[in-house]
Amino acid sequence: GIQVEQSPPDLILQEGANSTLRCNFSDSVNNLQWFHQNPWGQLINLFYIPSGTKQNGRLSATTVATERYSLLYISSSQTTDSGVYFCAVGEGGSQGNLIFGKGTKLSVKP
């Protein structure tokens, strides 16, 4: 099956700093989503981005499907950005379920 690798596994930032999270996947995908899991365990949808570029406030994401990677940019980080960021992909021909990477744990210090 498809493999999803996220980097870095852990990231510590000072408030106000910018960061880039990366997601590599091993095969063609028809779905790619970025999630933020808050300290209470809730998964928050950030982007649905199987290809192209999207922006939402301080967050933006780019997926280059032909090169099998996606990037999540966080600008001017805030302490509330802390948590785990997951990349998840859906394989073509699958039932629609998502395959998750191991996540990037982000800690933003005041």
Next chain:
Amino acid sequence: SAVISQKPSRDICQRGTSLTIQCQVDSQVTMMFWYRQQPGQSLTLIATANQGSEATYESGFVIDKFPISRPNLTFSTLTVSNMSPEDSSIYLCSVDRGLAGGPLSSYNEQFFGPGTRLTVL
């Protein structure tokens, strides 16, 4: 986006007992999924639940341990049977945004419920 609720939000259970987790969606959806997240780990798919058919289980998960019901297009349950401490996890349901009755697709955005945090003593 879909509004998804789960009950219970958390529970502490004794070894050998069973717990049924409910997932309710505010609109009719074709595809519902159940995931497990063990402590400090990523999410792993348990099974896919379509209305009117048997759930499809992933490798390593069996129906006797995780029976699933999908009686209609807005509701599903997952039971964790004969629990052991290794079952302590967050259990999450998710739905595909695709409309019920529409074509099945892996192209649709998925949304997750708030999760059920289970601790087995």
